[in-house]
């Protein structure tokens with residue numbers, strides 16, 4: 001094995017952000033698309049927790065958290081464009097934590113209500129997802145196009161795949177939200193070349 005090997009799942013937002021960081025940093029890697037229902041034994045042997053993404057270095061070292069893979073990717077080029085550094089401000093770290101913590105919690109229960117024994121309604125989780133992340137994000141994205149400022153940073157690609165997932169549950173409902181800056185930011189990322197490249201179907 002000469003290139004780092006990324007165990008990935010195309011539609012997983014954690015894996016999307018890892019792939020986008022590797023592509024943005026122009027770090028060559030080999031991708032292994034996995035089935036979450038039938039995970040490769042080689043991946044489970046290296047990372048028994050069984051989530052993707054997992055990055056295996058030629059040295060055998062393993063990174064099994066998407067944010068660690070992103071940091072590693074940007075470090076390989078000395079973070080030349082400051083994508084990682086700009087994501088490490090107190091504000092951007094707080095956005096990332098709000099995304100991965102409370103927003104993801106409500107997103108999962110809004111998207112997959114049947115998977116959770118939950119006393120709260122789907123509507124509650126929709127409203128809370130807006131309250132903990134999307135509503136508050138409107139203000140910074142109203143004054144600057146990206147969380148990185150004029151240019152994007154790792155927080156932009158770290159967060160938008162989850163907002164994409166939220167929007168896709170009920171696109172009409174998302175479209176009706178009074179959050180023009182968040183919607184424009186998401187639309188920009190969905191149309192970006194980086195996202196298109198990260199979502200390219202693996203060759204069969």
Ligand SMILES: N[C@@H](CCC(=O)N[C@@H](CS)C(=O)NCC(=O)O)C(=O)O
Pocket residue numbers: 009011012013014015036050051052053064065066067
């Ligand atoms: N904290 C992990 C979370 C990764 C994660 O939860 N990935 C999901 C897919 S989106 C997964 O692999 N779930 C395991 C499964 O569904 O069996 C990270 O940031 O990489």
